[in-house]
Amino acid sequence: MISMRYHIVSLTAVFLALAVGVVLGSTAISGRLLSGLTDDNSALGEEVADLRAERTGLTAKLAEADRFAKSIGPLAVKGTLAERTVVLVTTADAEPGERDALAELLRASGATVTGEVQLTDSFTDPRKADQLRDLVARLQPAGTQLPTGADPGTRAGGLLGAVLLVNKDTGQPQSGPDEAAAALTGLASAGFVTVSPGLRAAQLAVVLTGGAVEGDSAGDRAAVVGRFATQLDRSGAGVVLAGGDGSAEGSGAVGVVRADTAATSVLSTVDNAGTAAGRVVVVLALREQLEGKSGRYGVGGNAESAAPGVVG
Structure with missing residues (x-):
């Protein structure tokens, strides 16, 4: 068992x-x-x-x-911008070395650089949008009109366009010296801009920015710069928005502008201003702006060609 x-x-x-x-x-x-x-x-x-x-x-x-x-x-x-005047507008993330190299190249083209205005971090801070919008309304020079857009970038572009750019038809300043000084001093005192000594109004402008905007509210910050540059262009003879590596992405100012067909119809953009070749393209794009043309240039996927007149 x-x-x-x-x-x-x-x-x-x-x-x-x-x-x-x-x-x-x-x-x-x-x-x-x-x-x-x-x-x-x-x-x-x-x-x-x-x-x-x-x-x-x-x-x-x-x-x-x-x-x-x-x-x-x-x-x-050489000679591309002979007897022309250009003002530089830089954002807080623009590289000083790239700014200096661009200014040197502009002078080599025959242009006179009339000064620089730097937009601070506060300028693009969404938390200070209402403050900037209200301040712009108070500082608007007499005889000029604010754009209809309610966003702070467009409004600030209207104000600084009247201060930094001459009338494209007459070549005369759009605001008196006292009003222009009051506007720039007001913005500087509030921490929105810094202004180089001896700044004068110019025919053309370059808005130089960095690459892709990072951190909280990156899209909103990039949009402020893009809309500012677009409105600035509507105020004078021509403006180029130039950015570095990554600026053509959705979180970059160049990318924001290129996604707006109304903006690209007037404003030229360059997405590789961090390179020597890109800075040459910036100068050529400024010349094209004088002819009433605009384009999207550089190496980004949303660029139409490498440079004006280049099929690509």
Whole structure:
């Protein structure tokens, strides 16, 4: 007769055998799996090394091309803006080195740079939009009219357009010296702008910004700059909005403008102003603005061509 103890011993033996089989089987599978993973890891390592080498090579080529563009740039733009005046408007994230290089190239084109206005972080801060909008209404020079747009970027563009740009038909300032000084002082005192000494009104303007706007309210901040530049363009003979790497994205000022067909019909944009070649394009785009034309230039996917007159 088979006892209960026999059943227990038999079942224990079966389970022990199963356990041993699972361990042995998994060990064999794990060995094959680890061997496969090791091979995959080696292949990926080689691919990463190849990509790094390719990136290094491309970076070197881009640096060489930028050096060439920098050396030939003054010759490429010589006389393009002869006897023209240009004012620079920069945002808080614009690189000082890029601003200085652009100003130098503008002078090489024959233009006179009449000064710079820098828009501070407060200018694009959504929390200060009402304050900026109300201040603009109080500072508007007599005889000029605010645009109908209610957003602070458009309103500020209307005010600074009347202060920074001359009348495109007569070449005369749109506001008196006292009113212009009061407007700039008011904006500066409130922390919205900083103004270079001796600033004078000009025929043309470049709004120079950084790349993609980051952080909270990035889209709103980019929209303020885009709408400001668009309205500024409507106030004078021509404006170019120029940005660096990433500026043509949805969170960049250039990208905001390019998504608005009404804006692109008047305002020219350049999305690679951080390069020597891009700065040449900025000067050429300013010249095109004088002819009543506009375009989307650079290397972004929403650019129409690399430069004015280039099919691409």
